[in-house]
Amino acid sequence: MTETNNGEKILDKKITRRQMLKMTGAGAAGIAIGASGMGGILKAFGKDVFLDDDSSATNKVNFYGKHQSGIDTAVQTNIYFASLNVLVKSKAELQELFKMWTPLAVHMMNGETIGVEYKNGMLPPKDTGEAKGLDARNLSITFGVGPSLFEKKELGLSSLKPTELKDLPHFPKDQLEEVYTGGDICIQACADDPQVAFHAVRNLIRAASGKVSMKWSQAGFNSFPVENGKKQTPRNLFAFKDGTENPITSSEKDMNKVVWVQSGDSKPWMTGGSYLVVRRIQLHLETWDRTALKEQENTFGRHRDSGAPLGKKNESDAMEIERKDENGNYIVPENSHVFLAKQSKARIMRRSYSYSSGIVDSTGSYDAGLVFISFQKNPEQFTKIQNQLGRMDKLNEYITHRGSGVFACFPGIKKGSYIGEALFNTL
Amino acid sequence: MTETNNGEKILDKKITRRQMLKMTGAGAAGIAIGASGMGGILKAFGKDVFLDDDSSATNKVNFYGKHQSGIDTAVQTNIYFASLNVLVKSKAELQELFKMWTPLAVHMMNGETIGVEYKNGMLPPKDTGEAKGLDARNLSITFGVGPSLFEKKELGLSSLKPTELKDLPHFPKDQLEEVYTGGDICIQACADDPQVAFHAVRNLIRAASGKVSMKWSQAGFNSFPVENGKKQTPRNLFAFKDGTENPITSSEKDMNKVVWVQSGDSKPWMTGGSYLVVRRIQLHLETWDRTALKEQENTFGRHRDSGAPLGKKNESDAMEIERKDENGNYIVPENSHVFLAKQSKARIMRRSYSYSSGIVDSTGSYDAGLVFISFQKNPEQFTKIQNQLGRMDKLNEYITHRGSGVFACFPGIKKGSYIGEALFNTL
Numbered sequence: 122m123t124e125t126n127n128g129e130k131i132l133d134k135k136i137t138r139r140q141m142l143k144m145t146g147a148g149a150a151g152i153a154i155g156a157s158g159m160g161g162i163l164k165a166f167g168k169d170v171f172l173d174d175d176s177s178a179t180n181k182v183n184f185y186g187k188h189q190s191g192i193d194t195a196v197q198t199n200i201y202f203a204s205l206n207v208l209v210k211s212k213a214e215l216q217e218l219f220k221m222w223t224p225l226a227v228h229m230m231n232g233e234t235i236g237v238e239y240k241n242g243m244l245p246p247k248d249t250g251e252a253k254g255l256d257a258r259n260l261s262i263t264f265g266v267g268p269s270l271f272e273k274k275e276l277g278l279s280s281l282k283p284t285e286l287k288d289l290p291h292f293p294k295d296q297l298e299e300v301y302t303g304g305d306i307c308i309q310a311c312a313d314d315p316q317v318a319f320h321a322v323r324n325l326i327r328a329a330s331g332k333v334s335m336k337w338s339q340a341g342f343n344s345f346p347v348e349n350g351k352k353q354t355p356r357n358l359f360a361f362k363d364g365t366e367n368p369i370t371s372s373e374k375d376m377n378k379v380v381w382v383q384s385g386d387s388k389p390w391m392t393g394g395s396y397l398v399v400r401r402i403q404l405h406l407e408t409w410d411r412t413a414l415k416e417q418e419n420t421f422g423r424h425r426d427s428g429a430p431l432g433k434k435n436e437s438d439a440m441e442i443e444r445k446d447e448n449g450n451y452i453v454p455e456n457s458h459v460f461l462a463k464q465s466k467a468r469i470m471r472r473s474y475s476y477s478s479g480i481v482d483s484t485g486s487y488d489a490g491l492v493f494i495s496f497q498k499n500p501e502q503f504t505k506i507q508n509q510l511g512r513m514d515k516l517n518e519y520i521t522h523r524g525s526g527v528f529a530c531f532p533g534i535k536k537g538s539y540i541g542e543a544l545f546n547t548l
Numbered sequence: 549m550t551e552t553n554n555g556e557k558i559l560d561k562k563i564t565r566r567q568m569l570k571m572t573g574a575g576a577a578g579i580a581i582g583a584s585g586m587g588g589i590l591k592a593f594g595k596d597v598f599l600d601d602d603s604s605a606t607n608k609v610n611f612y613g614k615h616q617s618g619i620d621t622a623v624q625t626n627i628y629f630a631s632l633n634v635l636v637k638s639k640a641e642l643q644e645l646f647k648m649w650t651p652l653a654v655h656m657m658n659g660e661t662i663g664v665e666y667k668n669g670m671l672p673p674k675d676t677g678e679a680k681g682l683d684a685r686n687l688s689i690t691f692g693v694g695p696s697l698f699e700k701k702e703l704g705l706s707s708l709k710p711t712e713l714k715d716l717p718h719f720p721k722d723q724l725e726e727v728y729t730g731g732d733i734c735i736q737a738c739a740d741d742p743q744v745a746f747h748a749v750r751n752l753i754r755a756a757s758g759k760v761s762m763k764w765s766q767a768g769f770n771s772f773p774v775e776n777g778k779k780q781t782p783r784n785l786f787a788f789k790d791g792t793e794n795p796i797t798s799s800e801k802d803m804n805k806v807v808w809v810q811s812g813d814s815k816p817w818m819t820g821g822s823y824l825v826v827r828r829i830q831l832h833l834e835t836w837d838r839t840a841l842k843e844q845e846n847t848f849g850r851h852r853d854s855g856a857p858l859g860k861k862n863e864s865d866a867m868e869i870e871r872k873d874e875n876g877n878y879i880v881p882e883n884s885h886v887f888l889a890k891q892s893k894a895r896i897m898r899r900s901y902s903y904s905s906g907i908v909d910s911t912g913s914y915d916a917g918l919v920f921i922s923f924q925k926n927p928e929q930f931t932k933i934q935n936q937l938g939r940m941d942k943l944n945e946y947i948t949h950r951g952s953g954v955f956a957c958f959p960g961i962k963k964g965s966y967i968g969e970a971l972f973n974t975l
Binding site: 139238239241242243250251252253255300314315316317319327334335336338339340342344353355358359360406407410411412413414415425426475477479480482485487489 | 666679742743754761764767771852902914916
């Protein structure tokens with residue numbers, strides 16, 4: 122253990138949040154031991170650029186890689202999604218913000234605390250601490266930037282705005298609320314624990330105090346049935362399985378086709394990145410619960426219990442919307458959700474969570490539904506599907522889109538680099 | 549399998565939500581198999597009074613017993629708390645409501661679906677289905693009645709109102725909002741899964757359509773660190789351990805002293821029951837996060853990382869608030885949360901959860917905090933502590949009570965009986 126001149130005690134190797142609890146005798150108030158000095162971090166990116174993914178960490182998702190985490194990462198049980206507005210007034214400050222966030226994200230994804238407490242406790246803790254004792258819980262953190270960021274003249278980024286990064290068009294039946302819409306930056310924190318996901322966002326925002334403000338946020342969850350030790354597709358609050366027809370994350374070809382921006386597709390800084398679309402969709406549970414099962418299944422185009430395409434047996438059976446019965450009628454109704462989505466020929470990678478946030482005060486209905494999130498190499502893929510759905514989707518009777526956002530998620534980060542470097546280095 | 553005259557197929561033995569998924573071929577739309585006929589249930593309490601706790605169910609909490617579940621049950625990871633107003637206009641209808649709910653609660657706590665789907669799918673599903681494939685997940689369901697229920701003249705219950713069942717007094721710094729306060733009936737559903745807890749409340753309310761309306765609801769969570777396979781005390785969003793000084797649930801003596809209403813303590817129908825106090829407490833995370841660690845620890849009277857009383861080493865060490873240092877000053881500050889709570893000499897059983905529900909629109913602050921829940925044989929125990937805290941508790945600077953409720957939770961239910969029978973049989 123070394124003691125620094127500003128009263129910190131630093132242990133030279135990394136200490137996980139779980140190890141730390143075993144080591145700290147709490148009698149001596151404030152001698153908490155973290156992973157590396159916050160002082161160092163705030164002194165803008167000293168030795169922290171050499172931080173490693175901790176391969177020995179339990180339940181660990183890697184921070185570094187060709188792509189950001191939280192996109193092809195196996196979907197976790199919890200999300201805390203935050204949309205921020207920036208308060209910084211120059212590109213340099215914005216760049217510093219992402220530099221400062223980088224080691225914090227590495228630490229938290231390693232399941233480490235983000236700073237060393239001062240030994241006398243006379244300053245605020247560096248880590249807010251509510252994740253202490255928990256491991257990394259497969260935390261992923263995904264950063265993106267919204268169209269409004271590029272419109273802030275003082276940031277000087279307008280020439281770098283990809284043409285496809287723009288607010289989504291108005292879709293039929295949208296009832297977007299400003300309090301759940303837009304934002305300059307998004308942070309998607311997903312983990313197999315609600316407190317770990319929340320802790321990640323809270324600490325990133327706190328470290329950026331005065332530089333960002335929160336515009337909106339939403340927590341969500343997924344409940345995975347387990348069969349023979351294998352996680353099954355979770356059900357949404359309409360009890361249907363969601364995300365069945367996603368691209369295969371293990372197939373580079375499929376992912377390159379649907380999700381990852383390829384060289385020449387967009388602005389160069391987005392190569393290897395992906396576009397995130399988020400929609401806060403209220404599901405009208407009361408109406409749905411009064412609807413016949415057959416009608417529910419015709420609405421989705423799937424069987425509820427198995428998740429199979431209508432008339433088929435297994436969830437994984439091909440959808441084949443062109444199938445007809447003996448009378449020449451489509452088996453999967455032409456106004457069903459999957460029929461229309463399929464017909465658009467567009468593909469996206471859905472990575473959604475359910476939410477239940479009390480009731481809508483004015484009506485007494487559940488404020489519950491879907492934090493719909495999809496990744497695609499171009500937001501147009503989502504728009505195509507949504508336009509197709511918007512016209513006649515039976516599901517529209519049961520849902521209302523209340524919030525919306527589109528964000529350009531940077532490519533992955535190499536060790537020694539920082540989040541968004543591709544964007545800032547382009548200038 | 550037997551087929552009934554109204555088109556249902558009933559399997560004569562119980563089918564869990566997990567087994568069901570293995571058994572149902574979904575090709576044949578609508579042939580889902582549940583646990584027992586909803587028809588039967590709605591025909592008011594036929595054979596369903598003979599429903600058993602399923603001792604073979606996985607992760608199962610018992611419904612029947614001397615006391616209701618969810619009070620001395622080990623705290624789960626998730627809660628969905630709902631406060632309802634009743635729309636029924638007579639005691640008989642209210643009694644029918646609780647009778648109807650009884651077998652539904654047994655089924656759900658067994659991890660079973662609550663009804664048999666009609667084979668042709670021409671009616672709404674009997675179970676909303678989002679918990680299908682999940683096991684019981686230690687679901688507990690606790691029912692209580694609020695003071696306002698007894699004030700509804702048409703229900704004729706006024707003579708049965710316990711004198712101690714009344715709205716809590718106004719405490720200093722309360723900023724209660726009507727949208728999170730009061731209610732005629734509460735349902736506390738806790739489970740080791742957010743969707744299972746939500747599903748329980750949703751299905752109970754749905755089955756009571758037209759008989760109750762939701763006044764308010766709140767989801768919450770606990771994240772348990774695990775050490776050597778053993779769950780540790782969870783931390784609240786201020787990173788402090790909560791619930792450390794609870795009565796010992798395995799000690800009948802301790803529980804009788806603090807939690808369970810004894811014969812002669814209250815109205816006879818409450819013997820074996822307990823009073824639930826719920827407070828929706830916003831934690832001002834932004835303010836807290838600017839506070840020195842030492843100040844945070846002096847506010848609670850505990851060390852943050854270990855949870856130990858100030859100046860002590862382990863979470864389980866005795867608090868001993870009278871300890872003084874060499875200068876004669878109290879080691880645990882006199883205005884700390886635990887000092888004041890201890891000084892009141894009152895004891896309660898806390899069973900709280902954290903919540904994070906986006907932001908408070910008007911301020912951009914986190915709408916996050918504590919769904920504080922405590923059980924006690926008399927709400928006065930809570931009031932005594934809260935009065936003691938209210939005057940000078942340092943914690944008051946960092947929190948705001950936004951919601952409140954007090955409910956008389958019935959004693960446990962015997963097989964063949966129903967929720968609240970003691971109340972209705974008293975007349």
